[in-house]
Each structure stands twice: as C-alpha cells, then as structure tokens.
Amino acid sequence: MIKLNRRVLTALLLATASGLAFAQAWPAKPIRMVIPYPPGGPTDILGRIVAQQLEARLGQPVVVDNKPGASGMIGADIVAKAPPDGTTLLVNASIHVINPSLYKKPPHDAIRDFAPVSLIADVPLVLVAAPSQGFNTVQDVIAAAKADPKRLNFASSGNAAAPHLAGEAFKIATGVQMQHVPYKGSGPALADVIGGQTQLMFDSMPSSIGQIRAGKLRAIAVTTAKRASALPDVPTIAESGVPGYDISTWYGVWAPPGTPAEIVDRVSQEIAQIVRQPAVRERLAALGAEPVGNTPQEFAAYTRSELAKWERIVKASGATVD
Structure with a gap:
C-alpha cells in the first residue's frame, strides 16, 4: 500500500478544493464567443444556439463576436492567443482541421494551440x-x-x-x-x-x-x-455503391490553451445537456444537424483523427486554396 506524505496529501486536497472553487465561481464576467465567419451561416447559426443556452444556464452574458476571414483562421487565432481564463470560446467548423493541410504557414497549430471542449453537432x-x-x-x-x-x-x-x-x-x-x-x-x-x-x-x-x-x-x-x-x-x-465513403462537416467548441480543466469540463457538460434538450434537438434537426455533445478527451481524439483524414484527402486530390 502506498503511503502519502501528509504535506503531499494536504497539497493535493487543497489543489482539488481550489480547482473546484474556481470552477464553481466561474464565470464572474461575460463570456466572449468568437465565431470566425459572417452572421447567417451554419457555424453562426449553431454557435448562437449554444450561446443563447449557455447564457441562460451560466447566468452571465455570452456575447457572440463574428470575426470572419482566412477560412476561419482570423477568429481562431484570436482565441488561440486569448487569456486562458474561461471567458473566451471559439465555435468553429471542420475547416479548423482542414486548414493545416492547405496553408503552408498557418498562424497557429490547430491541435496544440487550442483546448478542445466539445463537439456540438455533426452535419x-x-x-x-x-x-x-x-x-x-x-x-x-x-x-x-x-x-x-x-x-x-x-x-x-x-x-x-x-x-x-x-x-x-x-x-x-x-x-x-x-x-x-x-x-x-x-x-x-x-x-x-x-x-x-x-x-x-x-x-x-x-x-x-x-x-x-x-x-x-x-x-x-x-x-x-x-x-x-x-x-x-x-x-x-x-x-x-461507394463503400467506405464518409464525409461530414461538424461544429465544435474550443478554448484557449491552458484554460483550467475544471472550466473546460464544465462547458463540455453544459453543451452536452444543451444539445439533449428537446427544443434544441428539434432546431438542430430542422437544420439537418445531428447533435453530439462529448467530453474534451473524446473531442480531442476526434479532431486528431479528422485532421489525419482530411490531410489524406487534400494530398490525394491536389486541392489548393488558390
């Protein structure tokens, strides 16, 4: 049996309590939700559904900020460089993990420079x-x-x-x-x-x-x-008659890298509950979207696999952004 030093055990308990207290106190101010496309598109529509529901559930304003341009990379880069305090979120589409195969020098790493939160829906x-x-x-x-x-x-x-x-x-x-x-x-x-x-x-x-x-x-x-x-x-x-063909667009939420795990988990849980609501499911169904809502770990694994898949397709097709 492993015996923990009393000081080590105390430190672990304090760290856990501190993290829980931080997550419970969050959010203490409005949340900025960056959507890297113009208003009215599918990413904006789904993002606003989530923003509206999060605002009601968290008791703080969730302000949608449309920052279009460069295949979503302008808005995404804002989030990648934002303070990791849980007050900035990104809603983006699958293009987030396609861009690395298309651009030689993207302004950020689509995997390393973001904290995955949850997949919203698959379309x-x-x-x-x-x-x-x-x-x-x-x-x-x-x-x-x-x-x-x-x-x-x-x-x-x-x-x-x-x-x-x-x-x-x-x-x-x-x-x-x-x-x-x-x-x-x-x-x-x-x-x-x-x-x-x-x-x-x-x-x-x-x-x-x-x-x-x-x-x-x-x-x-x-x-x-x-x-x-x-x-x-x-x-x-x-x-x-085309076995193995499986392509979709999807929409997810990310936070800046280094955002406390307690906050990332909290947002993930809220999104999972949001997309399970009958009224939200009905709205998503009307758009042809299949609600998901998964854990940060599941979303991280999914984005890595999607990045690899799109890399293969881009390379085989010779597609370019020009």
Whole structure:
C-alpha cells in the first residue's frame, strides 16, 4: 500500500478544493464567443444556439463576436492567443482541421494551440442536383461521368472547403472525372445548380434542405456513413455503391490553451445537456444537424483523427486554396 506524505496529501486536497472553487465561481464576467465567419451561416447559426443556452444556464452574458476571414483562421487565432481564463470560446467548423493541410504557414497549430471542449453537432453533406438533370441515384451520376468525362461539373461554396473536398473524395473513390466550380458561398452556388448552370453540388445540409423540401433540388445521397435523420429516405453514398465513403462537416467548441480543466469540463457538460434538450434537438434537426455533445478527451481524439483524414484527402486530390 502506498503511503502519502501528509504535506503531499494536504497539497493535493487543497489543489482539488481550489480547482473546484474556481470552477464553481466561474464565470464572474461575460463570456466572449468568437465565431470566425459572417452572421447567417451554419457555424453562426449553431454557435448562437449554444450561446443563447449557455447564457441562460451560466447566468452571465455570452456575447457572440463574428470575426470572419482566412477560412476561419482570423477568429481562431484570436482565441488561440486569448487569456486562458474561461471567458473566451471559439465555435468553429471542420475547416479548423482542414486548414493545416492547405496553408503552408498557418498562424497557429490547430491541435496544440487550442483546448478542445466539445463537439456540438455533426452535419451531413448532401449530393444535390436540379430535378431537370435527371439524376436519381449515385450510379446515375457515375454512369454519366464515365460516359463523358468532360460533361459534369460540381459547385462548392469555395476552394478547399468541405463541400469541395467531398467532391474530390468522390472522384477518388469512384474514379470519375468532374470539374470543380468554386463560388463565393453556398447561396450563389445553389442558385446556379437550381438554374442548371452547374450540374451537381455537395452541400452542407442546413443551406440546402429548404430547397430540397421545396422541390427545387433533388437529394441524391448523403455523404455520411449513416442516413441523416432529416432525410431518412435518402440513401448514403456508401450504400449506393461507394463503400467506405464518409464525409461530414461538424461544429465544435474550443478554448484557449491552458484554460483550467475544471472550466473546460464544465462547458463540455453544459453543451452536452444543451444539445439533449428537446427544443434544441428539434432546431438542430430542422437544420439537418445531428447533435453530439462529448467530453474534451473524446473531442480531442476526434479532431486528431479528422485532421489525419482530411490531410489524406487534400494530398490525394491536389486541392489548393488558390
């Protein structure tokens, strides 16, 4: 049996008590939630849902601060360099772990320079086309691409974003050729897909699901390993003859490095409870988002695995930010 020195034991007990007291006293002032994209996009929408709920649960204002630019890296860098006192949080999308494969000199390390808190939600992408294109299944798309390698093009919200890389991953997995057409955002890209100027798009479900339900777009397949609860009748790409295909966008929360573990754990627990609320789950479902809410340790492992996955896709596709 190991015997602890009385002074060591006392120090450990005091440290534990001090940490608990610190976590219980937190937050003593408003929390700044940095969202590194403009208002109105999916990251902003999900971030504001979390901010509103956190404010009610913590009893302190949670102020959303939109800091767009450089694929989310401007806002993320603000958080990476913020005081680690639990009053600054980052809500970002999966681009956070894609950027390191795209930029030679990013301003921070996406893993080392952040304290992972929790995954908020996982959002499938959906392969869509205008009904007039005549694509009902993934195999229809593959057959058309193989019949004429120069015929098909696919839109995305921008170079090297997840919708672009989802298309590149599809090309790699199926061996087909399709021309990528980048746009400045999902809105103009979807407008051209609906109008028939661009044949296909791998889009984030929050921005396209309304057009799908209105009949202006046909949902051919979702990109995740499991079907999306928001579109239960739409098959996955994997079950449509492309085994192993699994791509999604996701949204999570980080804190500055060195933020006390007690505070990180507290925020993580609050987020897990927030996304389990029926009203929040209903709002997320309307956006096509699958609520998660996990521990800092689980989120850390997930971000590392996602970074490695996107690194492989970027390297194999030759995608660039230029």
